[in-house]
Amino acid sequence: MSESVRVCVIGAGRAGMVHARNVRWHVPRAELVAIVDADLERARNAAEELELEKRFFPDLESALENSEFDAVMITTPTFTHADLAITAANHGKHIFCEKPMALTLEECDRMIEAAKNSNVLLQIGFMRRFDPPFVQAKKQIDEGMIGKPLIVRTLTRGPGLPPPWAHDIRRSNGMLAEVNSHDFDTIRWLGGGEFVNVFARATVNKAFEVQQTYPDFYDTAVVSFSLSNGTFGLLDGVCPADYGYDARAEVVGTEGVLVIGELHSVPLRRVTKSADVFEPRIPSWPVRFATAYQAEAQHFVECILNGKQPQVTGMDGRKALEGVIAANESIRTGNPVSLPLG
Numbered sequence: 075m076s077e078s079v080r081v082c083v084i085g086a087g088r089a090g091m092v093h094a095r096n097v098r099w100h101v102p103r104a105e106l107v108a109i110v111d112a113d114l115e116r117a118r119n120a121a122e123e124l125e126l127e128k129r130f131f132p133d134l135e136s137a138l139e140n141s142e143f144d145a146v147m148i149t150t151p152t153f154t155h156a157d158l159a160i161t162a163a164n165h166g167k168h169i170f171c172e173k174p175m176a177l178t179l180e181e182c183d184r185m186i187e188a189a190k191n192s193n194v195l196l197q198i199g200f201m202r203r204f205d206p207p208f209v210q211a212k213k214q215i216d217e218g219m220i221g222k223p224l225i226v227r228t229l230t231r232g233p234g235l236p237p238p239w240a241h242d243i244r245r246s247n248g249m250l251a252e253v254n255s256h257d258f259d260t261i262r263w264l265g266g267g268e269f270v271n272v273f274a275r276a277t278v279n280k281a282f283e284v285q286q287t288y289p290d291f292y293d294t295a296v297v298s299f300s301l302s303n304g305t306f307g308l309l310d311g312v313c314p315a316d317y318g319y320d321a322r323a324e325v326v327g328t329e330g331v332l333v334i335g336e337l338h339s340v341p342l343r344r345v346t347k348s349a350d351v352f353e354p355r356i357p358s359w360p361v362r363f364a365t366a367y368q369a370e371a372q373h374f375v376e377c378i379l380n381g382k383q384p385q386v387t388g389m390d391g392r393k394a395l396e397g398v399i400a401a402n403e404s405i406r407t408g409n410p411v412s413l414p415l416g
């Protein structure tokens with residue numbers, strides 16, 4: 075077994091820098107050896123911050139030619155994931171790929187196939203599966219502490235609009251993919267079944283200026299699900315939600331309920347005689363899920379070192395995307411959609 079895993083991060087944007095900083099400083103037995111970004115200036119600045127000297131590159135191919143690594147973390151826009159993952163797999167590199175796994179199910183299938191053929195690991199960035207309250211909830215459901223799950227409710231509301239490339243639904247699958255992917259995964263994971271039916275509604279309430287350029291754009295959505303084991307799922311998304319970052323879930327079972335997550339970031343509340351109540355809000359996802367991002371990267375490295383399959387696989391990424399695609403179809407047609415998709 076090697077001593078450490080050498081990692082190249084591809085994409086030095088918002089998610090990429092979270093992972094790059096973790097791999098560089100917070101993940102034992104991981105070594106950040108290179109950073110790639112199509113925007114070379116961004117790559118250069120990232121390399122400087124990460125103390126990587128000259129090991130920054132404009133594309134994966136030049137990183138492959140000029141540095142040695144065992145694994146990639148793909149943190150670029152969704153429409154680039156499949157090509158990058160397949161190139162990495164073909165060069166024998168293990169793959170951590172941010173959610174949403176890809177743009178189409180066909181891309182997901184090719185990624186899974188490439189990883190299998192090259193005998194490399196493929197982990198998808200559903201970090202909620204490594205967040206302590208979510209992990210505890212899953213354990214308690216599996217131990218039967220709330221009986222059989224009846225309804226999984228989950229929500230994600232983001233403080234700002236997603237990056238401009240995500241405004242075009244054809245290049246991102248929209249807010250349900252970009253922001254709510256995690257909820258689709260959470261409903262499958264905590265609900266313990268597969269999506270068999272999805273009904274979704276969406277509209278624009280805030281970002282009217284984006285809708286002018288992209289008529290299919292939506293910033294508010296609700297989705298309901300039936301799972302194969304009879305459990306129901308419900309999710310909602312609003313982005314931008316001006317009050318901060320909000321990611322919570324609730325699982326109602328035959329014998330109890332689990333409530334996961336808080337609206338505020340630390341247990342501090344101020345109440346004054348003017349009747350104002352102040353609780354510090356959660357500013358952003360890197361803050362709310364800081365522990366989970368580290369833990370998922372740690373898990374990826376440990377799986378590589380120990381030859382184990384990751385807990386969150388390409389198939390999990392594919393199933394979540396299938397739910398997103400079905401929900402977008404439901405929004406378009408106004409009808410419920412049955413799964414699996416043909």
Ligand SMILES: NC(=O)c1ccc[n+]([C@@H]2O[C@H](COP(=O)([O-])OP(=O)(O)OC[C@H]3O[C@@H](n4cnc5c(N)ncnc54)[C@H](O)[C@@H]3O)[C@@H](O)[C@H]2O)c1
Nearest residue numbers: 085086087088089111112113149150152154172173174237
């Ligand atoms: N797990 C999470 O909570 C989470 C949070 C945010 C974003 N994400 C995901 O991470 C991915 C990136 O999102 P982001 O918000 O960081 O985007 P971003 O726009 O901030 O950053 C993307 C970066 O990738 C670079 N890039 C684009 N194409 C490239 C290519 N072919 N090769 C190399 N670099 C390229 C861009 O120049 C940019 O710097 C998306 O899939 C997104 O859904 C996940």
